[in-house]
Amino acid sequence: MRKFKLMSLLLALVMIVSSITACGKDDGKTADGKTKLTMWCIATESDSNRHAYEEAIKEYQAAHPDVEFTWEATQNEEYKTKIKAAVASNEMPDIFFTWSCAFLGDFVDAGRVYCVDEVYKKYASELPAVMMGNVTYDGKYYGVPTTMNIVGMFCNMKILAEVGYNEVPGTYDELIECCDKLVAAGYIPFGCSGKETWCVTEYLESIIEKTAGATALNQIFAGKASWDNADVSKAVGIFQEMIDKGYFDPSGIALGNDEVKANFMAGKYAFYMNGTWNCADFAKSDIADSVKVAEFPVIDSSKSKLGELIGGPSDTLAVAASSKNAEVAAEAAFELGKAICHYGYLDGNGLPAWTPNYDTSSLNALTVAVADIVAKSSQMVLFGDTAMSADRANIYLDYVSKIYSSKINGEEFVNGLVKDIK
Amino acid sequence: MTKLYSKKSTIILFILPAFILFVAILVAPIFASGYYSLFNWNGFGKKTFIGLENYRELFTSDSINFMKALGNAMLLAAFSVFIQLPISLGLALLLGRGGRKGERGFLSIYFIPVLISTVVIGQLWLKIYNPDYGVLNVALRAIGLEKWAKIWLGDEKTALGAAFVPILWQYVGYHMLLMYAGIKSVPPEYREAAMIDGAREGQVNRFIVIPMIKPIIKISTIFAVTGSLKSFDLIYVLTNGGPDHATEVPSTLMISMLFLRNRYGMGSTIAFLLIFLCFFFALLIGFAFRDKEVVA
Structure with missing residues (x-):
């Protein structure tokens, strides 16, 4: 029995020593x-x-x-x-x-x-x-x-041609007119994933930037200016009006970005706003010949101009x-x-x-078109969820999600952010 | 050998490995969560001691909305206890009666969802609920109920219910198997004696079988309630707590705090509260069943 105990102890000791030496051996070399x-x-x-x-x-x-x-x-x-x-x-x-x-x-x-x-x-x-x-x-x-990368407005020109457009609408009024015609003709103008809130920000930030201006948005993201900004509130109103007018696929709220992107490539939407990293996939897709990319048009020309982009x-x-x-x-x-x-x-x-x-x-x-847009750009605002710290970014994303589901309006959006982002 | 086992040092030596594992894997993390819950910490930077501030914020902050997440988990627990467990019990009673054709086959079929990976089940139900081509909407449209077709996981009014259905469905087989095993252990003489006395099958189940498997029902209830409080995986795959936190449960909120908002202290607070709630409900259910258990 004594021999048995001794042997057990010895074996246990060998195991412990070998595991300790094994742990300490990694010096970053093979x-x-x-x-x-x-x-x-x-x-x-x-x-x-x-x-x-x-x-x-x-x-x-x-x-x-x-x-x-x-x-x-x-x-x-x-x-x-x-x-x-x-x-x-x-x-x-x-x-x-x-x-x-x-x-x-x-x-x-x-x-x-x-x-x-x-x-x-x-x-x-x-x-x-x-x-x-x-x-x-x-x-x-x-x-x-x-x-x-920047946020680009990808357009399916084949669908736009159906409602009489051979070029991407260049002004905000033209874009709205185009969307109205698309809705009337039974097409869905925009696709956006609500399950992945960063996709909603690709739209919302572009609209805020083209309403309030890149400088104002940069200042807000950097925490140097308050969210309590009438232009931000107005931009949210514009975005929600687009949702209310049926410009967005209602199914999008339950879909992931991959599904929405697949829908765009299948010709379900006329527009898809997302990062320009998608250029490669669109260039290889079935709609390659009919896709164009443009920047979102200016909404308030007294505060913003073409060439102010989201990205970096x-x-x-x-x-x-x-x-x-x-x-x-x-x-x-x-x-x-x-x-x-x-x-x-x-x-x-x-x-x-x-x-x-x-x-x-x-x-x-x-990609050449994107390079051209960037070459002409005057100012860029980095994506909000990257520019802000994790806690602030996620509070912001929560409120963006509420906007997309029309649970809050522009005023509630800015008031909520002022209250919760300290 | 008997002498060796009766020595205190031998007993301690044998218990020690399990005890060390128990302390290291279960007890220490609970205390660590409790400790970190007292700090404002992003998980990798400097910690600032803030006392019980995280607990105060957890229950008062609109941006965290813990009460909504807890309410959802409690609702799931209620559904589990009052819908899932009765279905499981019904199936177990049907199969446990014995002598039915294909009993083992049915057992396996009901148990299959428990064996399938939750992510696979999540993907399966995502397809079922897809607003465009999902079988649910397609079927509703096919039978002329187009107005009932919905964006099941995207609409705040339906998302929670839609997310609960697969969770309840997945574990029906699990509870059924537990109860089935309990029913099988009921001595057949009791059943036969009751039948000879003129009891119908329903009466046998009600007055003999169910009282005798109450310890199993208690265990199932504890598993169902604590499982609901801890529910995470299917919600994460199906909705990730959305839309707009409509399907948020404490575990998804905890992950969001820990890894999305970098609020390690707040995440630890939720973890600590979850552990407390699980223990509390386990004890409460144990207490509720205590005097009514029948020793088989």
């Missing part, structure tokens, strides 16, 4: 001395950026045989939860996809993100400093932007401060960011944050 790098992103199989990520990673792996690179992609909404949980537990991958401004800012404030100032110097000639604005905190750079560089790669190979990871983030930008731009997933020094003649017509 058994054969390769540097281990991991990356998380949102380029899932169905994501329009998937191809760009695959090509960029393939290139990086070929150029760096000394690095064992692994990556995984998670669907957009789930990813937000996943990365925040990882940041909270300090169990982040070496490189991670993030949205710039406030989203990344929270992680930077917590000291979880590696400063890439030194590595940036090497790439400064290809990545203009102006593109680094949304990843700059206290004068230091904490991320690598890939592509930039937001898609970003950042490096974990806890990475065992932070310097190598930072180099990799820049290399990958540049390549993702390159392939993403050529695929039509947005505009480049990096200066393109390659042949762009194969670009699809929609």
Whole structure:
């Protein structure tokens, strides 16, 4: 019995010691001395950026045989939860996809993100400093932007032709007239997902911007001006009037964005306002020949003008401060960011944050049109849910959701935000 | 060997691994949630001690609207107890009587939804409820009830009910199996004796079988109520708490606080309250059934 007890104790001791040594062994290197790098992103199989990520990673792996690179992609909404949980537990991958401004800012404030100032110097000639604005905190750079996107009004010209339009309505009055004709002819002018509130903001923010002006909206998102703004209230009224007049698919409130987008590509809606990352998918779809993109028309010309856009560089790669190979990871983030930008731009997933020094003649017509809109732009307002801190952004999204379901009016919207966003 | 088992040190040694796991996995997180609920914390930055402020805000803030989420969970609990469990009991009594053709087959069929992943069930019901091509609206239109066709998950008036149906449906089989096992353990002599005395099947069930399976019914009720309070997955897949929080339950609100609004302190407050409520209702149900249990 004594021997049996002794043997049991010995075995238990061996197990404990081996598990402790196994835990402490990870030095960021593989058994054969390769540097281990991991990356998380949102380029899932169905994501329009998937191809760009695959090509960029393939290139990086070929150029760096000394690095064992692994990556995984998670669907957009789930990813937000996943990365925040990882940041909270300090169990982040070496490189991670993030949205710039406030989203990344929270992680930077917590000291979880590696400063890439030194590595940036090497790439400064290809990545203009102006593109680094949304990843700059206290004068230091904490991320690598890939592509930039704006909200575009995608139009199915085949449907517009049915009601006598050969061009996208250029003014707000023309747009309203066009929508009335579409409704009268039995078409649904707009499709918008109510299940994913960020899709509603693509409409609402464009309308607010073209009513109150980009400067006013920027000030509000930055917390430098109050939500208590008569123009914001008026813009909400305009948006709700459009809903009341039947311009929006009523089913949209229960649908996800993928379903609404599929409906647009199936020819169910005349217009679809969403990010210009959709250009690639539309250019490859059955309605490719009939889709055009434009910016939302000006509503109040005394406060806004064409060229004031919603969007900006937001898609970003950042490096974990806890990475065992932070310097190598930072180099990799820049290399990958540049390549993702390159392939993403050529695929039509947005505009480049990096200066393109390659042949762009194969670009699809929609992306070229977006580039033209951006080239003529005078001011951009970053997406509200990215520009504001997580808590404020979600309170804002809650109120936007109430607007879409016509539960509150413009006045209640601004009063609620004034009360709840401190 | 008997001597070894009677030694206190041996008993402690054997209990210790399970005790450590119990404390580490169950007790410690409860205390950790209680501790974090006293802070204003985004989960990764600096913590600020605010005492019971999170609890005050939870019950008073319109932007959080916890009472609505709790009300929804209580409504689900009521539906579970008064609709789901009677259906389960009815099916269990039908099958547990024995001698019915295809008894095992029916058991398996009713239990299938419990085995299927909740996400799959969510996707299935999303398709059923789809306003354009969903089978529900298509069927209503086909039989001339077009005005009854609705945007089931997008309309605040119907979303909660529409989200509850799959939740109740999924676990009918689970409770049925628990009760079926209880019914099968009722000695057949009791049933036969009652039948000889002229009792009808309904009377046998009412006066003999149901009283004898009350401990099982108590367990099912506890599972149904605490399960309703903790319900998350199907609501998350079907509506994610929307439209406009109409289907919000405490768990979806907690996830929203923790990971969308970066309010780790508030999320911990909801978690702590959920644990408290689950314990409270488990004890309350136990108390309600205490004096009425029949020892088989």
